[in-house]
Amino acid sequence: MPPLDARRDGERPGSELWNRNFRLFFIARTAALFGDGMIPVALTAGLLGAGRPHASVGFALAAWMGPLALFVLFGGVLADRFTPRRMMIIADALRLVGASVLAVSFATGNPPLWAVYALSAVAGVGAALFQPGVASTVPRVSLDVQRGNAVLRVSEALMTMAGPAFAGLLVGLASAGAVYAANAATFAVSGVCLFLLRLAPMPSDAAQRGTFVAELVDGWREFKARSWLWGVIAIWTVYGFTVIGPMLPLTAVEVTEAHGSGTYGVMMAVNGAGSVVGGLLALRLRPRRPLAAGAIALTGVCVNLVVLGLGLPVSALGVGQFVAGGVFAFWLVMWSTTVQTHVPPQALNRLHAYDVAGSLLMLAAGRALAGPVADRLGAPEVLLAGAVINMMVVAVLLAARPIRRLERIG
Numbered sequence: 001m002p003p004l005d006a007r008r009d010g011e012r013p014g015s016e017l018w019n020r021n022f023r024l025f026f027i028a029r030t031a032a033l034f035g036d037g038m039i040p041v042a043l044t045a046g047l048l049g050a051g052r053p054h055a056s057v058g059f060a061l062a063a064w065m066g067p068l069a070l071f072v073l074f075g076g077v078l079a080d081r082f083t084p085r086r087m088m089i090i091a092d093a094l095r096l097v098g099a100s101v102l103a104v105s106f107a108t109g110n111p112p113l114w115a116v117y118a119l120s121a122v123a124g125v126g127a128a129l130f131q132p133g134v135a136s137t138v139p140r141v142s143l144d145v146q147r148g149n150a151v152l153r154v155s156e157a158l159m160t161m162a163g164p165a166f167a168g169l170l171v172g173l174a175s176a177g178a179v180y181a182a183n184a185a186t187f188a189v190s191g192v193c194l195f196l197l198r199l200a201p202m203p204s205d206a207a208q209r210g211t212f213v214a215e216l217v218d219g220w221r222e223f224k225a226r227s228w229l230w231g232v233i234a235i236w237t238v239y240g241f242t243v244i245g246p247m248l249p250l251t252a253v254e255v256t257e258a259h260g261s262g263t264y265g266v267m268m269a270v271n272g273a274g275s276v277v278g279g280l281l282a283l284r285l286r287p288r289r290p291l292a293a294g295a296i297a298l299t300g301v302c303v304n305l306v307v308l309g310l311g312l313p314v315s316a317l318g319v320g321q322f323v324a325g326g327v328f329a330f331w332l333v334m335w336s337t338t339v340q341t342h343v344p345p346q347a348l349n350r351l352h353a354y355d356v357a358g359s360l361l362m363l364a365a366g367r368a369l370a371g372p373v374a375d376r377l378g379a380p381e382v383l384l385a386g387a388v389i390n391m392m393v394v395a396v397l398l399a400a401r402p403i404r405r406l407e408r409i410g
Contacts (some may be wrong), residue, residue, distance in 0.1 A: 017148060021141040021197055028193035029134070030155045032092070035099075035186030037163015038179050039064065039123070042102075043116075045167075046176030050110045063117040067124030068131070069360040076132035076353025077215045084133025084349055085197055091130035092191035098122035099184035107177030126187075135352035139340050140199050146290075146337040146408075150282040153329050153336075157275030161268070219350030222343075226351075228402040229339070232291065233355055235400075237362040239393045243386040245366015247305065247324075250379050253371075254308055255317065263314060267321045274325025281326070282333035292404045294334035295397035300327035302387040309383035341409040 018026075043060045079087045098119045105111035105119075142148030167179045223230055255264040287293035304320035343351050374382050398404050 017142060017144055017151065019141070021199065022148060024193040024196050025137060025141045026151065026155065028088075028190040029152055030159060031186040031189040031193070032130070033156050033159035034163045034166070035095075035183045035190075036127075037159055037161075038167035038183045038186075041164050041167035041171065042106075042176050042179040042183060043120070045171040045179065046102075046106045047113075047116065049176060050106075052113065056113055056116075059113075060116055060120050063120040064124045064127075065360070065364060067121050068127045069357060069364065071125055071128035072131055072356045072360070073219075073350075073353045075129045076219065076350035078129065079133040079136070079349035079353075080215065080219075080346065084136050085194055085199060088130050088133045088137075089191050089194050091126040091128075092187045092194065094126035094129070095123050096184050096187040096191065098126065099180050099187060103177050103180035103184055105177075106180060107175060131356055132349040132353040135336070135340055136345055136348040137199075138336075139345070141197070145340050146286065146333065147283055149333045149336045149340070150279045153282065153333050154276050154279035157272045157279060157325070157329060160275070161272040215350070219347060219354065222347040223351050223354050226343070228291065228400075228406045229343070229351065231400050231403050232335070232397070233358050235393055235396055237358050239389075240359055240362040241366040242389050243301070243305070243366075243393070245363045246370035246373070246382060246386060247301075247308075249367050249370045250374055250383055251304075251308060251321075253374075254311070254379055254383075258311065259314055259317075267317060270318045271321040271325035274322035275329040277322075278326035278329030279333060282330050285330075286408065287334070288407055289405060290334040290338050290408050291406050292398060294331035295394050295403070297327040297330045297334075298394050298397075299391065300324065302390050305383050305387035305390060309380045309387065311380065338406065338408070342406070 040061060043064075044057050047056045047060060075087065075091075102111070102116070102119050105115065138148050138152070139145050166182070170179050170182060251267070252264055255267055285293075300323045304324035307316045307320040339352065339355070340348065370382070
């Protein structure tokens, strides 16, 4: 694997993080994440405002998330075949078209549901084409991969709060069509910034490629060859299904029923603030064994699960949300940096796609089943069981020698 500075655009070693390429990529990611945060609000306001049933909102969100989970593996192969930058620009163009059509549709009337579902699916396909390229682009625009990931994680946390808030304000002042118009503008900004990137060519960009199926199989072979990689993802599928997936919908139900929707909104903002702090900590802390450090940090998720399960006061709920947001952000920076620095560039997009696909599918399944299971067993019982499973997952991560002993590069 080439050294980290060989992946860059030719800037001298020791350059600051905020070089031209990183600034452009940061703006592109921030704009796109801001736009993604608007989508649930826009769909909800547009469909319910048009008199559509509540179920239509869930179907529209599923039409958006489903293609992302299903096509992200193909997005990884295409990113390796046609370069990540090119695929991300195409993805932004797709999302720009879909959001623009929805903006006009909601602004001029009541679009048919099939059109909303189809255009939401277009946005999902765009996200599937975009996401795999993110992993391989960060090492090419930043000499310090961990700092780059940490800054992007802080931006993601802020945009997760800002996107829905801005969309809600815009709905109140204008309409769902205006939200989609703003959404389209964010993808235009992202696409222009990515177009302006100037990345030095890499050997993998011009490598001879096999058939599409052969590259998909080769990606699976690369995936299986790294026990620390498939080990974490295998453990994470269980974790996402049993802990992380159910935690969000059960948090929404428990907090809203006990303290009102306003308090739930505040809790989500507190979680976002914790994510910002977790990203900032990842800027400063450089553990020798990042996956082990990240696994230890995940024990903090138990705080949130326990305070929710025991129905503690709002102040305790805030502490739990802040801690959970912080430790989860720290883990994600450790994980992203490890993958980006240990996996060869020519396989990184495909392996990242396997990671995203597995995580999304199991998270979606965990969220879908959380309600029925909680109805049968009780939400507090499910949350407290999640705390126990959380500690078991941490124990397994630390017990697996390839994961525990993997050292940082760079």
